[in-house]
Amino acid sequence: MRNLVIFGASNILSDIFDCAIANQLHIKSVVLHHAEAVGERDRSVQERIADLQVFGQTPQLLSFEEFQPQADELYILGPTTPQRSVLASELVQRFGLKFTTLIHPTAYVSPLAKLGQGVFIGANSVIGPGVHLDQHVFVNRGVTVGHDTRVGAFSRLQPGCNLGGLSVIGEAVTVGIGATLIERLVIGDHAFLGAGAVVTGDVAYNSLVVGVPAKFKKLVNQDL
Missing domain, CATH: 2.160.10.10 (Hexapeptide repeat proteins)
Structure with missing residues (x-):
């Protein structure tokens, strides 16, 4: 199974998890670029990750500073707001990443x-x-x-x-x-x-x- 790394989080994260499982990808980690703000009607990243345990998947939750790219990884953005362009630019500048289609x-x-x-x-x-x-x-x-x-x-x-x-x-x-x-x-x-x-x-x-x-x-x- 290929390893998927997701940068950032939003309420759409479960859809990305679902798509990854359907494509037989291993969800390796979720990398947060800033502290998560959980609203009254939101679910936290930790709760969403817990849902994956039934599939034998336990992705790591990492900070931006802890991330180091590896050769066997696929990358995609987790947030859906248009402002995620700032995150994409920073990832390209800092790590030279290329992103997968999912x-x-x-x-x-x-x-x-x-x-x-x-x-x-x-x-x-x-x-x-x-x-x-x-x-x-x-x-x-x-x-x-x-x-x-x-x-x-x-x-x-x-x-x-x-x-x-x-x-x-x-x-x-x-x-x-x-x-x-x-x-x-x-x-x-x-x-x-x-x-x-x-x-x-x-x-x-x-x-x-x-x-x-x-x-x-x-x-x-x-x-x-």
Whole structure:
């Protein structure tokens, strides 16, 4: 079994564990780059790791300072927020790491699609022909990406969302749970498309859109 090292943690960590087990990978360690903040409705990394014991897996929980790369390891990011680009850059600069792609065996990825390094594709998702997923795109469960659509680096596609074909999705975009995008759209960098939104027109840089049909709500981050 090949060894998987996960950098950082979020509530999506269990999905990464699930995908690793389904691909017969050994989850070697989870490396935290800062202290974990566990919210009232969250589960800690230790709790999630404990779930793996039934599968004979006991990954180490390491600090950033304790990590040393080994030749037999595969690497992927654990956090899903667009800000994980900072973590990826630091890992490349400090250790020269290259990241693996992790695809659940129940997902379908067209042989005509292109995947950048660090891409994650969850269970029952469909990636159509001509799709291009740039580095560290996170595709959650049950997502459909239509033909010839490009999704920019560090974007995240939440469970059950559907992207029409021939669209261009910018960098660090979030497509919320169950959102639908018609085809031939351009979505600006750092945009946030709310859960259940039906997006029928282009979305500007750094904009939050919600509703059916989706309408502008506010700027996502005033500092961008």
